Ligand SMILES: O=c1ccn([C@@H]2O[C@H](COP(=O)(O)OP(=O)(O)O[C@H]3O[C@H](CO)[C@@H](O)[C@H](O)[C@H]3O)[C@@H](O)[C@H]2O)c(=O)[nH]1
């Protein structure tokens with residue numbers, strides 16, 4: 055580097071097509087205003103020309119007021135979503151420059167992996183994630199991996215011991231052959247696909263054999279729910295389970311499995327030191343709330359502070375393995391950039407799922423969020439923290455506020471010095487993971503992850519941004535992490551209930567992006583946060599739109615301008631414009647046409663079921679009637695279910711009130727639509743009579759078309775993934791009652 059010249063460690067590029075997009079957005083906004091005007095005018099006319107209006111209009115005013123409210127809502131919500139489409143940016147790190155400047159003073163990195171239940175998060179999956187992050191291309195003496203096990207499972211501990219042994223061969227293998235990805239399971243899958251293994255020869259055969267043997271032992275133990283006796287005798291760590299009563303009631307279990315203070319046991323087959331590896335199952339007692347993942351993370355923060363005290367922390371869920379061994383180096387380019395790095399509090403990468411099918415029937419990929427909106431957020435001070443695949447500075451996570459004078463010191467003058475032996479260190483660390491430790495402290499409030507919210511990640515990220523930190527969205531072509539998405543409709547709906555409920559609680563909390571954050575974070579970021587925090591609130595307008603227009607269609611009453619009227623134009627423009635835009639956006643993000651159609655369906659389902667539940671639960675919670683829980687998403691499914699998932703057949707399977715709502719709405723619209731067809735055939739003038747009802751027919755028809763998988767699940771399918779007959783019965787009755795009530799209204 056020449057004197058005085060500054061070569062940044064990363065660059066930021068603007069997205070293309072911004073001007074075109076902004077023009078489109080403005081034109082759409084004008085059309086939305088015209089729709090509002092139309093409703094407003096009509097309502098004024100009804101109220102002022104009261105004299106000899108038909109009786110119908112009198113009642114009609116409520117319906118029109120409802121429509122105006124729904125459309126005001128949709129319009130307002132659309133405006134919020136524009137913030138994240140206004141100015142997308144893209145980041146590119148230069149890791150060669152990082153190496154040149156800082157190779158010998160790279161910071162310590164602590165990696166936290168969280169797991170909570172050995173049944174739905176199988177130990178084999180967990181250790182694959184652990185191995186993938188242990189094998190990062192990074193100086194091993196500066197890397198520490200912590201597994202937090204809220205399941206307190208001996209089997210998971212056993213699996214981790216096995217993994218620590220396997221790592222002794224696996225890590226040198228990865229580094230020697232520079233293989234990717236470094237989760238053994240994922241890697242072996244790729245070579246089955248490519249079959250190009252000739253250059254690895256017998257080394258590959260040998261490592262695969264080791265892996266298979268380990269896998270067999272762990273799977274056996276998992277099936278038997280018992281650790282083999284020999285293993286138990288060999289490792290003293292198991293004695294910590296002697297006093298264990300249940301998952302919800304046990305002492306802190308902590309074991310430093312690999313550590314350079316125990317060099318005999320902590321080197322790989324070539325004699326190089328391995329990363330530090332720690333197992334932690336924090337203390338649990340029935341009388342103490344454990345605060346789910348946030349509680350686990352805070353224990354990890356404290357425990358790690360006396361074992362390795364890494365300045366950078368990576369947090370992944372146990373299903374999110376590292377898909378690129380160079381990610382740490384890439385991310386350090388953001389943190390260590392001499393000019394802009396100081397203010398960066400965290401670097402988030404997207405949540406990408408490996409098991410999403412081609413047309414993504416459950417809309418799991420959330421393409422618009424990961425490929426568009428987060429890039430937009432990045433231009434306003436940064437994306438949210440979404441729980442996994444996120445790198446933090448320890449300071450920002452621990453609650454420090456950013457101030458202009460702050461400069462991060464990467465050179466470690468006050469490096470952690472460990473006195474005594476490992477046992478003493480373990481004992482000391484255990485105390486930090488006890489239930490009572492947090493009493494009368496700021497943990498969960500000002501320090502660490504926030505408690506009391508089902509989306510601990512988002513609220514914690516927001517509070518960091520309010521504290522003055524910025525974040526960066528790092529979304530390179532080769533995705534840094536790959537995880538597992540739910541594979542049944544109910545799982546998806548429940549996950550979204552948790553998310554939308556949590557987000558809505560943030561809106562009402564003391565960190566509310568709507569008011570508390572005002573003046574503390576940019577307006578664009580506030581709007582964007584609000585668009586997520588208001589997911590739940592979308593249910594009302596969507597329900598109104600799925601019921602009322604169809605209902606009035608049966609009565610033959612028009613609620614939208616007729617096709618020949620000039621007021622029809624703004625409606626048509628908004629509908630066509632938004633549809634075409636969302637389709638284009640989806641295709642440009644790499645989706646398929648069918649995937650887009652599936653996503654529309656899922657949004658409808660979430661809005662009419664998950665969000666409705668989230669909204670009512672939040673309101674109940676406000677009045678103290680309910681408490682939010684954390685339902686862990688399953689990462690494995692029965693074989694039949696996975697087969698249907700591969701074939702993209704929607705999985706219902708059980709009965710749930712969420713399904714009853716969806717089925718009732720679908721059937722009600724089907725009845726309305728059949729009624730239209732009947733009238734069109736029997737009545738004079740056929741479809742012509744529907745000219746003034748055009749948009750209502752289209753809306754009803756759309757709802758029927760998008761619900762096709764539901765009708766199949768109700769009446770046509772025979773497999774075990776169909777909707778149970780109890781749901782069919784309940785929803786048919788409800789839908790019929792709703793349909794017939796038009797006679798009385
Ligand atoms: O008491 C608990 C509950 C969960 N977890 C872990 O939290 C992670 C996320 O749980 P999961 O069931 O997979 O939820 P998702 O909805 O898939 O998770 C997303 O949303 C969560 C917030 O709702 C975030 O915590 C996650 O990081 C984010 O990936 C998993 O590793 C769990 O093992 C715990 O450690 N302790």
Ligand SMILES: [Mn+2]
Nearest residue numbers: 371373538687
């Ligand atoms: Mn998950």
